[in-house]
Amino acid sequence: MTNFPIDKIRLDFPILQRKVNGKPLVYLDNAATSQTPKQVIDCIVEYYSLYNANIHRGVHTLSQEATDAYEAAREKIRVHFNAKHREEIIFTSGTTEGINLVAHGFSKRLKKGDEVIVSALEHHSNIVPWQMMCEETGAKLRVLPMLPNGELDMNAYADLVNANTKLVFVNHISNALGTINPIKQIIEKAKKVGAAVLIDGAQAAPHIKADVQDLDVDFYVVSAHKMCGPTGVGVLFGKKTWLEKLHPYQGGGEMIDQVSFEQTTYAGLPHKFEAGTPNICGGIAFGAAIDYMNTIGFEAIAQYEHDLLVKATQALFEIDGLKIYGTAKEKTSVISFNIEGIHPYDIGTIVDKLGIAVRTGHHCAKPIMDYYKIPGTVRASFAFYNTFEEVEALVQAVKKAKEMLS
Structure with missing residues (x-):
């Protein structure tokens, strides 16, 4: 979405300027709680x-x-x-x-x-x-x-x-x-x-x-x-x-x-x-x-987040052994995934060391995890203040975690 004012929007969120473990914060736990703009x-x-x-x-x-x-x-x-x-x-x-x-x-x-x-x-x-x-x-x-x-x-x-x-x-x-x-x-x-x-x-x-x-x-x-x-x-x-x-x-x-x-x-x-x-x-x-x-406008938000979702889904699918849970035709900006043979908690811990916040576990939806016969997933959830560069950072961090844990 070429006209979305992402640079201006990110300036509204003070927390996005901080670093975690010496790395720029990439906050991808928006389904748990969103960040708060300075106006609020x-x-x-x-x-x-x-x-x-x-x-x-x-x-x-x-x-x-x-x-x-x-x-x-x-x-x-x-x-x-x-x-x-x-x-x-x-x-x-x-x-x-x-x-x-x-x-x-x-x-x-x-x-x-x-x-x-x-x-x-x-x-x-x-x-x-x-x-x-x-x-x-x-x-x-x-x-x-x-x-x-x-x-x-x-x-x-x-x-x-x-x-x-x-x-x-x-x-x-x-x-x-x-x-x-x-x-x-x-x-x-x-x-x-x-x-x-x-x-x-x-x-x-x-x-x-x-x-x-x-x-x-x-x-x-x-x-x-x-x-x-x-x-x-x-x-x-x-x-x-x-x-x-x-x-x-x-x-x-x-x-x-x-x-x-x-x-x-x-x-x-x-x-x-x-x-x-x-x-x-x-x-x-x-x-x-x-x-x-x-x-900002909800139509603009929805379109921008959809573009983030498409890019992240395509890039993660290219990682060998990675499986995405939830591939509904109508879907919003959440990706739950696992890598074969690796516990989701271990992936979450490593990507956190790289400054990336994702969720791991059953996400207070244990019947879904029981349906798939898994202990939980890694969940990356996007908001309108995330960027395509952050999507790429997530993908590289997951690849790094796989390399370290395999």
Whole structure:
């Protein structure tokens, strides 16, 4: 992509200027967490320097300024994901809390004989909460299987969905393989039997601008730290009709209307699900991160990252004994690979000595590793601030690791 302003973009990220083990940092662990531009860092510093105060409760100036900034961030996020109502945006501590919040709410609604469907491509955070919910309710957990190329078996999905299906949950993009799942098709089929759908958008949000109204999805969850924002904050989008039905996840301040020792009534949305003092600075900074990414443009980001993915895939495939896991037709900028006879941890350790940060292990997606009968993979994941020179550095480092370990 010739017109992508990569040199200008890289100057926005202070951490990219540092060295690791005496080598220039090549950060290729973006699927775990993205780096943070100075525009977001400045937003965080400004909050704590100028108007750090609790929100929604104070009449003093700092509280009002903090409240206004926090709610402005909620509105930015609503617009970004095209939610219909501001109160459909619930601030959370991240994707994991968003999923647990919905699972808790449905634990009050499901019963024995009900069925829920999870895909074989899920992160543990989109498996374990539903297992816990099924143990509590007696509902049955059914698994949508995967194919050898890392795609979901949509023929099997057609057979799984039935009148007993109450919930379907699947990730938009696999964190371990980079597969982009056909979520619109999944949602449409679930709707035909009246099932609700939760989409884990944590890996998709840095690459794809999801339109929740166009998708007609019931719940969509994301984390700020995957989108150039801070850790410890995320968002649950939930359709207003569903959020009004679900029981609160936590009790405490902010989520109440009236409290007495005889009875408590709950606040309206979104406060019903936002108990306690939130990560105020994190929410405001999340809004700043979304502003930053939209300034670059998601179409431009997607195209540039695709070009990085193609170059890296082609170059790695040329290494003898290297196998890439996840070769779906629709895929984003993640490459999971192993070299025959070499443990992924050993490869990760050597490339780190060369200044290159990759992920090794099962990536919180152990069922995928069990499917391939491997202990884990080396995962290189690219962001819009990576360069083609860094792709070449990765390839040379992997070749060096193979030479040393063979």
